[in-house]
Amino acid sequence: MPDTPAILNAAARVPPFALSAEAVARAYGRPPSRGARRFAAYDEDALTLATDAAALCLRATAPSHVRALYVASTTWPRAAAAQAERLAAALDLPPSVEIATFGGSWRGGATALHIALTRPTWPALVVAADRLTAPPGSERETELGDGAAAVLVGPGTGLARIASWTSTSEPIEWETPDARLIATHASRLASAAPRDGCARAAVSAPGPRAARAAAGALNLPSSLGAMEQIGFCGTAHPLLALVELLETARPGERALWLTCAEGSESATLEITATPTRTFGPALERARPMNEYGRWLASRSFFENGATANAFSSxxxxxxxxxxxxxxxxxxxxxxxxxxxxxxxxxxxxxxxxxxxxxxxxxxxxxxxxxxxxxxxxxxxxxxxxxxxxxxxxxxxxxxxxxxxxxxxxxxxxxxxxxxxxxxxxxxxxxxxxxxx
Amino acid sequence: MTGRVAIAGAGCTPFGEHFDRSYTDLAAEACHEALAEAGLSPKHVEAAWLGTAFPDVGVYRGRSGMDLAESLGHAGIPITRVSNYCATGGDALRNAANALLAGEVNVALAVGVEKQRDRAPQESIVKLMVETGHPFYQKGFTAAGTFAVFAARRMKEHGLTREDLAAVSVKNHAHAARNAKAHHRKPVTAEQVLASPMVAWPLTLLDCCPTTDGAAAVVLVRQEDARRFPTPVLVAGIGFSVSSGWDQPFHDERFDFIGFPAVRQAAQKAYAQAGMDDPMKDVQLVEVHDCFSINELIAYEDLGLCKAGECARLVRDGVTRLGGRLPVNAGGGLLSCGHPVGATGLRMVYEVARQLQGAAGDRQIAGARQGITQNIGGPGAVGFVSVLRAPL
Structure with a gap:
């Protein structure tokens, strides 16, 4: 099947600034807890994160060759303001590039990848980015993260071949303090995923607790897109987990890639090559920023209007x-x-x-x-x-x-x-x- | 145009924070001092050029020549507002001189006024740079930063040090202690300069001129008419050059961030007109545009006071202090006098004129026969140089 698309390249953008759950606990006088999140600087949003990830992914591809751009986010800075078109311009993609956007659910990044694989406007670039903020002081504060990932899809041998794909849909409410309910949802979705002889898995779910439960139900060696270090990065997380898988798996391995969200997207992959690593180095480049006030100030800069009088034309x-x-x-x-x-x-x-x-x-x-x-x-x-x-x-x-x-x-x-x-x-x- | 003009009278307000005085008050005071020296009154002025660089930083005065008519109570003559960044005062003088030499008028007034302290310093020129420049190309850049990048480059290329920069500030503050019209008259030590708050690395607060109100004015006549006035000073040369647009130095990789082509071009013209080539031989004092300490050092080289890369030696060796071989900024410079932008160029002309008249009091330079003033405007793209000569 010469027209079967493969994953040609994949790259991650994980910002360097790290906030530990321990620092947050200290700020609120709570007992220490585990985990950390990454956050982007005050001047970043989903669009800037997406642009960086996409640029990394296109390092060996002329922008003029890209024929389709699929973009997912739940946190665009504005609802309808040519976000994907700005992304295309910043990447210097041709004006003829076909653009579609995916939002409204955590599975947007995974769904976008599925569409890119099935719709033969190749090469197609899939980009997902989110910049997630939970209420200050909430348990969720360091469970969410900022990040972006991009995947280039088209005919060729590339990094991995998709052997099978399965999708299910159901309206699940993940924003609940009920940890046992979350674990039950994640386990159920994971148990239903086809294994097809996979030796390992890459799992994404809307938070570390859900992801751990899904991995437990799979009973396979699983990576979670470093969710416990960087936080759950929304629509980007399934793609981040994919990038991590591609960077760590050996060519010839068969792996399960699972997204638990409003239903599930799962695929079995045959790994054929290893990409230039972007995820691993970004994980290593952590810059702890554990003064809680500084994190809050950085986060709220644009929202609270503390900027100097803005001017623009x-x-x-x-x-x-x-x-x-x-x-x-x-x-x-x-x-x-x-x-x-x-x-x-x-x-x-x-x-x-x-x-x-x-x-x-x-x-x-x-x-x-x-x-x-x-x-x-x-x-x-x-x-x-x-x-x-x-x-x-x-x-x-x-x-x-x-x-x-x-x-x-x-x-x-x-x-x-x-x-x-x-x-x-x-x-x-x-x-x-x-x-x- | 041929011929020369002379200064029949010069005036300058004290520079400082004039919370109790308006733009028009300051303009009037400077003009009246200049006219009184010449033995004239406002009604003798046939045309005027009013230099104000930033009328929209809170005071909304100086947008046109109208504000000078109001200051002098003298209307019915052409008054042109001049704006050319920090070379505004010099450009006003150049335009007035040209009108005299063209025969349009017989008595012309060049005035520079800037009222900056109706607003807090961080709301005046800093705000202007931060918020109302090009919305993209310059965001985050202040006036201090504009020249700090030269200091950084010279630290790398020539081994310039923060101590060299501080030495300029120490020297000029020491000079200002003898100038009753300076904004800051208290001497500072190198340690104080280095320990003052960082503004734009490597420039600290005391490497930067303060935000200041002030006005200066000169009455100009043709050289042949000058002997009718009691204390004339000859304008032997005027050089003026615009070397690029605002954004170009920061976006054109030929620009070396070592010196200012506009000043070199202006100096060449002014020196040629004055018939001189070596300022170290031909002049006894220089007023340079030390809006930031680094700018004084760069001016040494652009004006030909030393070879490329040797500027720091001049201040280190005391060549340019009062009592040295060629005093620079005997009045305290912008660092101590302050920098009411439109007024600065004419304040320097006033300072040199008083030295050449032997009327500079405590800071008089013995035997001063010829002096230079220099201004740099915008990102270093506007250069003004004048050569002034002692009473005829």
Whole structure:
């Protein structure tokens, strides 16, 4: 069956900041408990996480080849505001790419993968991202996490072949304090999954307790997408569990992949190759941020309006979208120079016509920088860097997520989409640099 | 255009936090001092250029020449508002000079006014940079950061140190102790500079000029008319250059973050007009645009006071302090006088004029015959240099 699609690549984005359940317990004077979650910085949301995961997944694929984009999230910053289309633009996918979005249930990421495998608009990119927040002080606070994963599907040998797929549906309420009810749901869904001679399993369920119960019912060596370290990442978690499986399984192994949610999605996979690891390294790069107040401040920055007076111009964003979102620069036909900013004249030779748009590299080197201590930010100082992009072009951007002492002239960075500010309640996105 | 102009009178308000005085009060005071020196009154002014860089930082004054008409009680003449970032005052002077040399008028007034402290410092120019620049390209960048990136680059390239930066602040604060019109007149130590709060690494609070109110003015006439006035000072050269747009230095990899092409270009023009080539030989004092300590050091090189990479040595060796071989910022500079943006360029002209007249009191530089003023505007893209010469 030459037209049978395979998983061609898969990548995870797990943010570095870690909050332990123990730190939360300390803040509330409760007895210590186990577990931790990861969280993204104040300037991230589902869209920025999705963009990063997708960019990692497309490292060896030209964006112009992608024919379909399936996107899942339950936490888009706004309900209907071209989120998937912004993602496509940030990835510089062609305008002809087919887009479908999946939300409204935890199984969205798994369902999107199923659709990508069955609908032959290949190569198809599946991206799922969630940024989940439970009420402060609740038990659920460190059970939920922030993360994204992307899977590229199409004909070829790739990383894994899908031997079978099974779906069931039922309206299950997972947000209940009744731990025994949750365990019962998870065990029941897991017990019904076909094994087909699998030696191991990758399991996702809406929380660590549910996932452990499902794994117990399977009675197979199971990995949980590191849920006890990073928290349950919503629609992204089934794909994160898949990435973890692909990174740790041996070629030739047969594995069960199970999603327990509003019903179940399960597949048996024949592993054929190992991807470039993105999940494992992200797990190792934990940066404990266990001052509870700092986590709260970081989390609520955009929600509580603590940002400086926002300013934005939807007209400008639209006009310069090729640069601002697609990160395309201008090449001057007269002198050959590549410029980052859109301008009516070449700053180098003065030509006023003969410009073409060219993709700018998303990797570069810090030429100079400063740490701004008086710029309003939930995590001061704001580091600003002049970054020379590989292959031409320079940008002035904020450096995200970095400890100031790690920033150096000559440091290698890559660009990542972040929320720059809010304008009238609307997030405005632009690129920031993160240290490689 | 040929010929030269002369300063018939110069005026400057005390620089500081004038909570009890308005934009128009300050403008009037500076103009009246300048006119009084020239023996003129407002009605003699035939045209004026009013420099205010940021009228929209809370005061809404200085958006047009109208505010000078109100300050002087003198209407019915052309008054043009000039805005060119921190080179605003210099550009006002340049435009006034050109109108004289074109024969449009016989007595012209160049005025710079900035009323910044009707708002808290963090709500004035900092807010302007943080919130109302380009919504994407500059977000997170302040004026201090704009030049801190030069300091970072020079630390890497030339071994510049935070102590070198602090030495500039120490020197200029020591000078300001002798200037009754300076905003901050208390000397500081290097330890205090280094220990003051970090603003934009590696620049601390005392590496930065304060947020200040003030105004300065000069009455200009053609050189041939100058001898009719009691204390004229010749404007021997004016250089002005815009080297790029605002965003370009940060987005064009040719820019080296070492110096400012606009200042080098302006210096070249001004020196040529003045018939000089080596400022270390030809002038006895220099006023440079030390909005941040790093800017003074860069100015040494852009003005040709030393070779590339040697600027820190000049301040370390005491060459540029009062009593040194070539005093720089004898009035205390922007670091101590403050930087009411539109007024600064003309405050420096006022300072050099008083030195050349032998009227600089405690900080008088013996034998001052010729001096330079220099401004840098925007992200370093606007450069102004003037050469002033002692009474004819």
């Amino acid at each position: 939807p007209a400008l964003e639209q006009r310069d979208a090729d640069f601002l979102m697609r990160l395309r620069g201008t090449r001057c036909a007269s002198c050959g120079a590549t410029h980052t900013l859109p301008a009516p004249a070449c700053p180098r030779c003065g030509a006023s016509e003969g410009f073409t748009r060219v993709p700018l590299s998303r990797a570069g080197t810090i030429f100079t920088f400063t740490h701004e201590h008086y710029v309003p930010s939930p995590t001061p100082p704001v580091t600003m860097a002049v970054v020379d992009l590989d292959g031409g072009g320079r940008l002035l951007v904020q450096v995200a997520d970095a400890a100031p002492d790690d920033v150096r002239i000559g440091a290698r960075v890559r660009l990542t989409l972040r929320r720059l500010h809010m304008g009238g309640g609307i997030p405005n996105y632009y690129w920031k640099a993160v240290l490689e």
